[in-house]
Amino acid sequence: MVEFGQHIINMLILGSTYALLGIGLTLIFGIMRIVNFAHGELYAFGAYFVYLASMMLGINFFIALLLAIVAGCLMGALIEVTLLRPMRDADIDTTMLVMIGAMIIMQNTEQFIWGGVGKSVNTPFPQAPLQVGPFFVSWLSLFVFFAALALIGATYLLINRTKLGKAMRATFQDRDTASLMGVNVQAIYMATFAIGSALAAAAGALLGAVYVITPQMGNLAALKSFAIVILGGLGSIGGATIGGFILALAEEMGAGYVSSGYRDAMGFLIIIAVLLFRPTGLFARKERIG
Amino acid sequence: MKRLFPWAVLLVFASVPLWLNDPYLLNAFITTGVFIIAAMSLNLLLGYTGQLSLGHVAFFGIGAYTSALVSLGFDVELLFGIRVVHEPWPVWSGFIIGTLVAGLFGYLVGKLSFRVRDAYFVIVSISFAEVTRLVALNWVELTQGPLALTSIPPLTLGLPGIGYFDFYSKQSNYYLVLGVLVISYVIISRLVKSRIGRAMVALKENESLAVSVGIDVTRYLVLAAVISAGMAGAAGSLYAHYLKIIDPDVFLFLYTITMVIMVVTGGKGTLAGPIVGGLIFGFIPVIARSFAAPEIQWILYGAFMILILFVLPQGIVPAIEKWFGVSTEADDARQTTPASAKTQDAS
Numbered sequence: 001m002v003e004f005g006q007h008i009i010n011m012l013i014l015g016s017t018y019a020l021l022g023i024g025l026t027l028i029f030g031i032m033r034i035v036n037f038a039h040g041e042l043y044a045f046g047a048y049f050v051y052l053a054s055m056m057l058g059i060n061f062f063i064a065l066l067l068a069i070v071a072g073c074l075m076g077a078l079i080e081v082t083l084l085r086p087m088r089d090a091d092i093d094t095t096m097l098v099m100i101g102a103m104i105i106m107q108n109t110e111q112f113i114w115g116g117v118g119k120s121v122n123t124p125f126p127q128a129p130l131q132v133g134p135f136f137v138s139w140l141s142l143f144v145f146f147a148a149l150a151l152i153g154a155t156y157l158l159i160n161r162t163k164l165g166k167a168m169r170a171t172f173q174d175r176d177t178a179s180l181m182g183v184n185v186q187a188i189y190m191a192t193f194a195i196g197s198a199l200a201a202a203a204g205a206l207l208g209a210v211y212v213i214t215p216q217m218g219n220l221a222a223l224k225s226f227a228i229v230i231l232g233g234l235g236s237i238g239g240a241t242i243g244g245f246i247l248a249l250a251e252e253m254g255a256g257y258v259s260s261g262y263r264d265a266m267g268f269l270i271i272i273a274v275l276l277f278r279p280t281g282l283f284a285r286k287e288r289i290g
Numbered sequence: 291m292k293r294l295f296p297w298a299v300l301l302v303f304a305s306v307p308l309w310l311n312d313p314y315l316l317n318a319f320i321t322t323g324v325f326i327i328a329a330m331s332l333n334l335l336l337g338y339t340g341q342l343s344l345g346h347v348a349f350f351g352i353g354a355y356t357s358a359l360v361s362l363g364f365d366v367e368l369l370f371g372i373r374v375v376h377e378p379w380p381v382w383s384g385f386i387i388g389t390l391v392a393g394l395f396g397y398l399v400g401k402l403s404f405r406v407r408d409a410y411f412v413i414v415s416i417s418f419a420e421v422t423r424l425v426a427l428n429w430v431e432l433t434q435g436p437l438a439l440t441s442i443p444p445l446t447l448g449l450p451g452i453g454y455f456d457f458y459s460k461q462s463n464y465y466l467v468l469g470v471l472v473i474s475y476v477i478i479s480r481l482v483k484s485r486i487g488r489a490m491v492a493l494k495e496n497e498s499l500a501v502s503v504g505i506d507v508t509r510y511l512v513l514a515a516v517i518s519a520g521m522a523g524a525a526g527s528l529y530a531h532y533l534k535i536i537d538p539d540v541f542l543f544l545y546t547i548t549m550v551i552m553v554v555t556g557g558k559g560t561l562a563g564p565i566v567g568g569l570i571f572g573f574i575p576v577i578a579r580s581f582a583a584p585e586i587q588w589i590l591y592g593a594f595m596i597l598i599l600f601v602l603p604q605g606i607v608p609a610i611e612k613w614f615g616v617s618t619e620a621d622d623a624r625q626t627t628p629a630s631a632k633t634q635d636a637s
Contacts, residue, residue: 104592268417
């Protein structure tokens with residue numbers, strides 16, 4: 001029972017960052033119809049940025065986190081303007097291949113700059129874990145959890161309570177009508193990609209402090225993000241949040257009770273199962289497969 | 291002239307081992323040939339039916355592992371204490387079984403995953419490949435996991451009255467790969483010019499219209515998946531018996547990407563596309579390795595791929611054909627429909 005409780009605690013912490021990744025991708029996929037293979041590289045970018053800022057430049061850890069999110073946002077905007085804007089009328093396969101090209105370039109640039117050896121970040125949190133009854137939680141994990149929740153909340157408010165969010169939702173529903181109503185669709189696309197990338201970078205910045213940072217960390221992150229988005233249904237922030245927690249639960253249970261070697265297989269099995277039996281995702285209503 | 295061109299190309303490539311003595315370059319030709327076969331099989335799905343399979347490496351790897359295991363033998367314990375022991379079989383049977391098993395997986399994956407399209411199909415195919423990679427990594431009893439399957443025997447060919455011949459030397463492997471490549475080329479060119487091929491192209495151009503005139507979508511897609519997967523499996527088998535060692539990295543996403551880059555660069559939906567793209571990307575590392583680290587090579591790959599998508603989105607072969615004003619029969623169907631029609635259809 002104690003073991004099970006510990007798995008649940010781990011699931012909550014992992015799930016909160018998965019939710020960030022998933023929300024970022026679901027915004028990009030939902031609004032722009034871009035299958036963003038570079039999403040995982042933005043995640044790795046966030047992690048390396050924190051390493052650069054806090055470990056090499058000596059900037060305060062919390063400020064480094066904020067800087068990483070801003071840098072992810074700028075990086076996303078840059079990718080959007082240089083690679084996606086010229087391909088606006090291309091079909092979904094072509095933009096997907098362009099993003100795969102971007103993924104290859106980013107991952108190998110990381111490998112070239114930082115080498116294959118993992119990097120880790122020191123944090124100002126105490127090493128000794130917090131003990132609640134029979135359970136242990138590290139202070140860092142607790143911080144990651146609440147920071148991720150705060151970012152999820154902020155994104156939700158941004159989409160549902162601001163003018164930008166309204167324009168994004170309008171573009172999601174009908175790009176042409178939104179454009180006729182005076183929404184600057186080009187700007188919305190750039191904002192969407194920048195926000196989505198910032199969320200991925202935030203997830204990487206937070207998890208990078210918990211785990212070891214390697215150039216390959218983006219590979220699985222991108223695929224897991226797809227799993228989360230498919231679970232939650234397209235374009236749904238709530239769905240992506242729950243999807244993130246479900247994936248984390250499946251991984252924790254798979255690793256804990258089946259075999260740790262198959263931990264990463266859980267996400268893929270979920271994708272296959274969900275797409276085959278409920279292709280609109282578990283929570284979405286209005287999405288159509290076309 | 292146009293009819294003689296493929297024969298002239300074949301003659302040039304058949305002469306390569308006669309004048310090329312550098313083993314490194316010959317090795318590059320052989321592995322490039324293997325990947326061209328895999329890229330041609332991917333092209334059948336991507337170019338002719340329009341389905342982007344990003345899990346294609348799974349079939350390649352399944353072919354490689356099956357073929358290696360059939361010829362090496364194995365002894366595994368399944369659930370409930372059922373033990374499966376397999377004595378080593380002749381290597382040629384490994385090649386055939388590897389091809390068939392890959393084709394069977396193509397059938398299963400096709401049957402299940404063609405219920406979804408576009409991005410969803412892509413994600414299902416990737417997920418399948420990652421699951422196979424993790425199985426190869428974790429089912430240590432069968433696959434040796436990260437320790438790799440080693441001492442895989444070379445392919446042998448037994449002819450009654452003449453004796454046995456094994457494909458051990460680089461020269462013999464070169465001709466073996468070239469032979470399988472030519473057979474694959476002939477199969478694909480026959481297929482796409484047949485009724486089946488026209489049905490596939492019709493699906494790609496306009497699925498609802500194709501359905502309305504009575505084309506059984508799933509049947510043709512699954513058929514394409516089976517042939518494509520089997521061919522990728524055959525390539526994987528050749529790869530395993532040539533390298534004589536195979537590890538779970540054979541399932542890496544990067545190999546799928548390599549195949550996709552080859553097809554897209556050369557020209558999807560053209561017979562010569564995967565060959566042209568395959569030769570380019572097979573030999574970039576050979577040229578680049580003298581001055582660039584592997585990471586830089588990959589960065590060049592990525593940049594080159596983006597450049598091609600921006601400048602020649604149809605690929606090199608169609609661009610050349612347009613330049614010289616020639617067109618092969620099989621490409622007519624593709625050229626009649628402008629790219630914009632598909633975009634509108636998708637949105």
